[in-house]
Amino acid sequence: MKDAREQIFASIREALQTLPERKPHPGPPSGAADPRWLAEETDAAALFLKRAAAAGTKVFTDAEACADWLRGLSARVVLLAENVTELTVDALSFAEVVSVFDRNDPDRIDASVTRAAAAIAETGTVVLTDETTPDRLAALAPWTHVVVVRRGEIHRSVADALAALPDDPNVIWVTGPSKTADVEGILIQGVHGPGEQAVLLI
Amino acid sequence: MSVPSQRPAGRKVLFMATCLCDAFFDNAARAAVEVLEHAGCEVIFPEDQTCCGQPAFNSGNWPACRKVMRHAAEVFNGDLPVVTPSGSCAAMLFHGAGIAFEGEPDREVIGQLAGRAWELADFLVNGLGVPSWPGRFPARVAFHQACHTRGTASGPAALRLLGMVEGVEVTPFGEGDQCCGFGGTFSVGFPHVSTSMGQLKLDHVRKATPDFLVSGDMSCLLHLGGLAGKEPGGAVPTLHLAEVLQKALRDDG
Amino acid sequence: MAEQQIDQFTRRLDGKVRRAVRENSAAGTAKRAEILAADYGDPTPLRRLAGEIRQHAIENLDVHLAKAEDSLKRNGAEVHYAVTAGDACRVVSDILSRAGARKVVKSKSMVTEEIELNGHLEAEGIESVETDLGEYIVQIDGDHPSHIVKPIIHKSREDIARSFEREGLGDYDDDPETITRRARAWLRRKYFEADAAITGANFVTADSGRLVLVTNEGNSRFCLAATRLHIALVGIEKVVSGDADLAVLLNLLARSATGQQLTVYTEFIQGPAGSGRPSGPRETHVVFVDNRRTEVLASDCREILRCIRCGACLNVCPVYRQATGHAYRGVYPGPVGAVLTPLLAGKDFPAFADLPKASSLCGACNEVCPVDIPIPDLLLRLRNRAHAERLPSPGSPPMGPFAAMASRPWLWRMALRSGRVMDVGPVQKIPVPWMRAWLNTRTLPEWRGGKFRAWMRDRRKGGDET
Ligand code: SF4
Numbered sequence: 001m002k003d004a005r006e007q008i009f010a011s012i013r014e015a016l017q018t019l020p021e022r023k024p025h026p027g028p029p030s031g032a033a034d035p036r037w038l039a040e041e042t043d044a045a046a047l048f049l050k051r052a053a054a055a056g057t058k059v060f061t062d063a064e065a066c067a068d069w070l071r072g073l074s075a076r077v078v079l080l081a082e083n084v085t086e087l088t089v090d091a092l093s094f095a096e097v098v099s100v101f102d103r104n105d106p107d108r109i110d111a112s113v114t115r116a117a118a119a120i121a122e123t124g125t126v127v128l129t130d131e132t133t134p135d136r137l138a139a140l141a142p143w144t145h146v147v148v149v150r151r152g153e154i155h156r157s158v159a160d161a162l163a164a165l166p167d168d169p170n171v172i173w174v175t176g177p178s179k180t181a182d183v184e185g186i187l188i189q190g191v192h193g194p195g196e197q198a199v200l201l202i
Numbered sequence: 203m204s205v206p207s208q209r210p211a212g213r214k215v216l217f218m219a220t221c222l223c224d225a226f227f228d229n230a231a232r233a234a235v236e237v238l239e240h241a242g243c244e245v246i247f248p249e250d251q252t253c254c255g256q257p258a259f260n261s262g263n264w265p266a267c268r269k270v271m272r273h274a275a276e277v278f279n280g281d282l283p284v285v286t287p288s289g290s291c292a293a294m295l296f297h298g299a300g301i302a303f304e305g306e307p308d309r310e311v312i313g314q315l316a317g318r319a320w321e322l323a324d325f326l327v328n329g330l331g332v333p334s335w336p337g338r339f340p341a342r343v344a345f346h347q348a349c350h351t352r353g354t355a356s357g358p359a360a361l362r363l364l365g366m367v368e369g370v371e372v373t374p375f376g377e378g379d380q381c382c383g384f385g386g387t388f389s390v391g392f393p394h395v396s397t398s399m400g401q402l403k404l405d406h407v408r409k410a411t412p413d414f415l416v417s418g419d420m421s422c423l424l425h426l427g428g429l430a431g432k433e434p435g436g437a438v439p440t441l442h443l444a445e446v447l448q449k450a451l452r453d454d455g
Numbered sequence: 456m457a458e459q460q461i462d463q464f465t466r467r468l469d470g471k472v473r474r475a476v477r478e479n480s481a482a483g484t485a486k487r488a489e490i491l492a493a494d495y496g497d498p499t500p501l502r503r504l505a506g507e508i509r510q511h512a513i514e515n516l517d518v519h520l521a522k523a524e525d526s527l528k529r530n531g532a533e534v535h536y537a538v539t540a541g542d543a544c545r546v547v548s549d550i551l552s553r554a555g556a557r558k559v560v561k562s563k564s565m566v567t568e569e570i571e572l573n574g575h576l577e578a579e580g581i582e583s584v585e586t587d588l589g590e591y592i593v594q595i596d597g598d599h600p601s602h603i604v605k606p607i608i609h610k611s612r613e614d615i616a617r618s619f620e621r622e623g624l625g626d627y628d629d630d631p632e633t634i635t636r637r638a639r640a641w642l643r644r645k646y647f648e649a650d651a652a653i654t655g656a657n658f659v660t661a662d663s664g665r666l667v668l669v670t671n672e673g674n675s676r677f678c679l680a681a682t683r684l685h686i687a688l689v690g691i692e693k694v695v696s697g698d699a700d701l702a703v704l705l706n707l708l709a710r711s712a713t714g715q716q717l718t719v720y721t722e723f724i725q726g727p728a729g730s731g732r733p734s735g736p737r738e739t740h741v742v743f744v745d746n747r748r749t750e751v752l753a754s755d756c757r758e759i760l761r762c763i764r765c766g767a768c769l770n771v772c773p774v775y776r777q778a779t780g781h782a783y784r785g786v787y788p789g790p791v792g793a794v795l796t797p798l799l800a801g802k803d804f805p806a807f808a809d810l811p812k813a814s815s816l817c818g819a820c821n822e823v824c825p826v827d828i829p830i831p832d833l834l835l836r837l838r839n840r841a842h843a844e845r846l847p848s849p850g851s852p853p854m855g856p857f858a859a860m861a862s863r864p865w866l867w868r869m870a871l872r873s874g875r876v877m878d879v880g881p882v883q884k885i886p887v888p889w890m891r892a893w894l895n896t897r898t899l900p901e902w903r904g905g906k907f908r909a910w911m912r913d914r915r916k917g918g919d920e921t
Contacts, residue, residue, distance in 0.1 A: 003536075004535075004536035004537055004538050004542060005536040007536075007538050008536050008538060008691065008743070008745045008749065009517060009520070009521070011745070011749035011750075011752075011753075012516050012517045012520070012691070012749055012752065013517050014749075014753065015749050015750075015752035015753035015757075016514065016515075016516070016517060016752070018753065019514060022511075022514040022515055023507065023510045023511045023514045023515075024511060025507075025508070025511045025696060026504055026507040026508060026511065028699055029504060029699070029700075029702055029703050032500070032501060032504055032703060033501065033702035033703045033706045035493075035494035035495065035716075036494065036495060036496055037494070051716070055716070055719075100733075101733070101734075103647055103681070103734075106643060106647065107643075122716070123716045123717045125717060125721075130728055130729065130732060130735060134732050134733060135732070135733040135734050136676065136679070136680035136728075136734045136735055137680045137681065137733075137734045140673060140676055140677060140680055141643075141677075141680075157702075158702050158705065158706060158717070159699075159702035162698045162699060162701050162702050163698070163699065165663070165665075165698055165723060167663075167725065168725065169530070169531075169724070169725050169726050169727060169728050169729060169735065170679065170722065170723070170724055170725070170728065170735060171722070171723040171725075172676060172720060172721065172722045172723070173717065173720070173721040173722075173723075174719065174720060175715075175716070175717045175718070175719050175720075175721075176719050177719070178671070178672055178673040178719060178720075179671050179672065179719060180588050180589075180635060180671060180672050181605070181671075181713070182587075182588045182589035182592070182605065182606070182607055183588070183607070183612055183615060183631040183634055183635070184475070184479075184611065184612050184631065185479045185482065185605075185608075186631045188631055188632055188635040190635070190636075190639065191588055191635055191638070191639060191671075191672035191673065191674070192586065192639060192642065192643070192646075192672050192673040192674045192676075192677045193672070193673030193676065193677070193719075193720070194673075203818070203821075219907055221861070223907055224871060224904065224905075224907060224908070225871060225874060225902065225903070225904045226899075226900045226901070226902065226903055226904075227900070227903070228903045228906035228907035228910065231907040232907060232910055235911070247908075247911045249864070249908070250864035251864075252860070252861040252862070252864060252867040253857075253861040253867075255858075255861070257854060257857060258854040258857060258858050259835065260816060260835065260838070261838065261842070261848070261851055261852075261854050262812075262835070262837075262838025262839045262840075262841055262842035262848075263839075263842050263854040263855070263858070264839045264842070265858075266854040266855055266857065266858035267854075267858070269858045269859075269861075269862045270857075270858050270861040270862055272862070273861065273862040273864075277864075298835075301832055301835060301836070304755075349815070349816070349817035349818050349819070350816075350818070352817075352818045352819070352821075352822050353818070353821075353822065377481065379819065380773050380817075380819070381773045381815050381817035381819065383773065383815060384815060385814065385815025385816055385817070386815075386816075387850075387851045387852060387889075388812070388813075388814065388815045388816070389815075389892075389893065389897075390850055390851070390852065390889035390890075390892040390893050391459050391462070391812060391848065391849065391850035391851045391889075391892075392459050392461065392462040392774075392812075392813060392850070393462065393850070393892040393893070393895060393896060394462045394463075394465050394466040395461065395462055395465050395774055395777045395778060395813070396815070397896040397897070398465070398777045399773045399774070399777060399815070400897075402773075424900065425897065427898075427900065428893070428897030428898045428899060428900070429896065429897050431897070431898035432896055432897060432898055
């Protein structure tokens with residue numbers, strides 16, 4: 001008996017044999033996927049902030065303001081990733097600051113602050129990788145999540161970000177808080193991931 | 203939808219009346235002829251014409267469809283444009299035929315007819331370049347674009363023509379791009395779904411309180427008019443687009 | 456008279472459900488149109504491009520699939536193949552049993568619905584919990600999804616609150632926020648208890664070997680953060696040539712499905728997380744599933760394999776809006792289902808040959824499809840197949856006699872004249888079932904057969920005289 005792989009490839013080849021010719025690739029889309037307003041946006045950082053806010057992300061350009069916001073949410077336990085330097089334990093003195101996510105007590109942490117690998121201006125997206133976010137849970141499980149993005153790391157478009165996708169076991173684009181509209185089409189935030197998503201752009 | 207890119211557009215045309223106009227809506231067909239003549243066309247009506255083959259095509263009986271289409275290709279042979287006051291019959295010729303005749307030896311013959319087929323409004327605006335329309339027709343009309351003209355130039359052409367007629371006010375209505383529910387044999391095979399679709403359309407149209415419901419296809423109007431005739435909401439007067447243009451011409455006297 | 460199944464289902468459907476589905480679908484259509492117009496003006500060129508990208512992918516599937524396999528292996532993933540639904544289920548349970556996994560969390564995946572994986576795992580004594588909120592509710596209700604993207608479009612908050620109460624997730628409370636919070640807490644426990652995660656994939660890139668997964672809730676992310684074993688089931692047609700194709704596809708997918716620029720979480724998975732990472736799978740298995748896709752590829756309906764499961768064709772479809780998802784008796788409802796279900800049924804094609812008939816062929820589905828699938832043409836091809844296989848079609852008038860008439864002009868003219876009897880007799884008594892189906896809810900205009908012809912002849916005569 002042929003193995004499954006062989007059998008499937010044989011069926012594919014047989015099916016494709018009937019085609020008089022195979023469709024060529026239409027070629028690189030060269031900007032076709034860019035929204036028409038993208039060309040007018042020259043300031044990537046400004047666009048990123050605008051689009052992130054439109055996607056429901058809280059945006060900060062000032063570390064102090066971001067810390068104040070966390071305080072205002074009465075975050076008592078904050079996870080601060082080791083590779084974040086923009087917010088410090090001092091700035092978060094109102095809370096207990098931890099650096100490790102404990103999966104045995106996933107809801108103990110109220111908020112987490114982690115580093116982004118990059119961002120996308122067009123969509124207000126932050127890009128997380130295993131490289132910059134070694135513990136995926138830290139950036140996902142707490143109700144509030146702050147990602148630190150550096151200005152130089154912003155891609156202009158989705159197409160640019162794809163062209164620069166790093167080799168990493170897991171790259172995730174996050175565009176706003178976790179949401180659902182499954183119940184009668186009503187939008188609810190914070191289904192499995194953060195109900196509050198924020199960025200701190202430095 | 204594959205619309206031929208190059209179609210003949212002279213002022214001598216073969217007129218395909220459609221089976222619906224042949225059986226019920228002679229007024230619409232007459233109007234179409236008068237409108238074409240006003241646009242300077244010599245209109246030839248091949249007497250042996252019957253149907254475009256669409257009913258059989260849509261019901262899946264393609265051998266029957268091909269039989270009818272082969273007859274149509276004979277009746278409308280030559281190289282004159284074939285103009286029809288129906289978007290769905292035109293689409294049957296230039297789009298459906300190519301599918302129904304895939305792998306058939308006479309595909310080219312049918313393709314030749316397909317390459318000359320025009321829906322009336324498309325022909326007037328894009329074939330002949332009609333720039334204006336004389337006369338007046340003071341009425342609020344709701345324009346229903348037939349689904350089989352999606353992806354063709356017919357819908358915009360019809361609106362252009364309506365816009366040319368003094369006094370015509372085109373009123374929008376809810377979910378304007380939804381189907382009327384006719385779908386040929388669908389309307390009798392799925393009477394409940396079809397009727398529900400039509401009633402929804404009628405509700406939207408009635409809310410816009412037009413004087414007339416206008417379309418470029420009598421099939422949609424057959425369905426909507428037929429439904430309205432049975433409903434407590436009462437009849438909704440319908441007109442083919444050509445009839446609007448004809449009424450304007452008459453006013454121009 | 457025999458009734459078409461979809462028409463019968465619709466007739467008996469609860470009016471509330473029907474209205475909810477119609478309104479939700481119409482809202483989805485409007486959102487899609489709005490964002491595409493704002494961002495692209497006319498989206499048609501982009502849809503065409505996306506269609507070409509996908510058509511290229513499926514017409515070169517042998518090349519791309521082999522390449523995807525190589526790339527995935529290079530990235531550290533294990534690759535498996537499954538010919539049938541049963542094979543796919545067995546591959547999954549073998550992987551699970553080798554790892555000693557007894558509890559599984561699942562992220563929404565159409566192909567796992569198709570192969571009925573949950574039932575299989577349950578029979579093997581493995582707990583498999585759906586984590587997408589809608590799918591979770593479908594699961595606890597023993598129901599079926601009625602929409603590709605919005606599985607519980609047919610359920611009200613009251614229905615859900617009752618289900619939650621029954622399942623012990625708290626006292627009756629139909630506030631959507633409360634429902635969501637309760638699911639959050641409950642499913643969180645499930646993620647951390649689970650030994651393995653099962654997902655689908657929206658795309659697989661051949662050049663870089665990435666599985667692309669999109670969710671709004673973040674459930675797939677949680678599955679891949681909390682568990683140590685990842686199994687992805689992927690239809691073989693999901694392969695695209697490379698990362699660059701995704702710009703067009705992702706932009707169109709989110710806008711078409713939910714009217715968003717991008718889905719909240721777009722995840723690119725190359726393989727297992729590096730050793731020493733505190734979270735993420737240690738093993739990644741990709742199972743490529745055929746389950747008759749190669750039969751579809753060999754058919755004249757292969758364009759349906761372009762589908763990226765956005766659900767836009769369901770939302771816009773006037774028949775889906777009236778009939779709702781369960782009317783289609785399959786995993787894929789609406790226009791895409793009307794094409795796919797009969798094709799994937801194999802020998803059981805006759806049992807689903809009615810689905811392609813449930814369409815007015817209005818073409819709205821093609822107009823919204825992000826990969827420009829000519830769905831009405833495919834429905835027609837399947838109707839032709841049903842006719843060629845001599846399958847009955849309740850309610851449809853026979854076309855043989857019509858064609859005989861319409862290819863003989865003298866007969867046609869005679870019929871036009873004799874049709875006038877319709878105006879004389881009481882039409883409601885006409886013993887033709889399909890005529891009655893029309894006349895039950897609709898009137899017919901006066902028969903005026905031959906009048907136009909007479910008018911043309913008179914004018915010609917008149918013209919000759921002058
Ligand atoms: S057929 Fe097209 S519109 Fe329908 S679900 Fe698939 S991709 Fe979306």
